[in-house]
Amino acid sequence: xxxxxxxxxxxxxSGAVCIVLFTLTLSWLVVWKCVLAKMPFVQELFxxxxxxxxxxxxxxxxxQDRYQAYKRKRNATRIS
Numbered sequence: 001x002x003x004x005x006x007x008x009x010x011x012x013x014s015g016a017v018c019i020v021l022f023t024l025t026l027s028w029l030v031v032w033k034c035v036l037a038k039m040p041f042v043q044e045l046f047x048x049x050x051x052x053x054x055x056x057x058x059x060x061x062x063x064q065d066r067y068q069a070y071k072r073k074r075n076a077t078r079i080s
Contacts, residue, residue, distance in 0.1 A: 043049045
């Protein structure tokens with residue numbers, strides 16, 4: 001077995017490995033786009049769902065601000 005045969009064998013093996021890896025990658029992408037990305041468990045696992053803004057995310061009015069608004073409203077009704 002000469003050096004030329006070893007180089008050819010190495011080229012065949014590396015080519016075969018590249019073909020297998022390419023096939024696995026392509027099939028994984030197809031399965032991901034068609035099936036896995038739509039499963040709720042996978043969406044939760046990879047944090048793929050867009051987050052809905054909750055009611056608590058909005059700026060809440062402090063007690064002091066609510067109290068001041070109440071006093072203004074109360075004074076406005078007394079004046080009228």
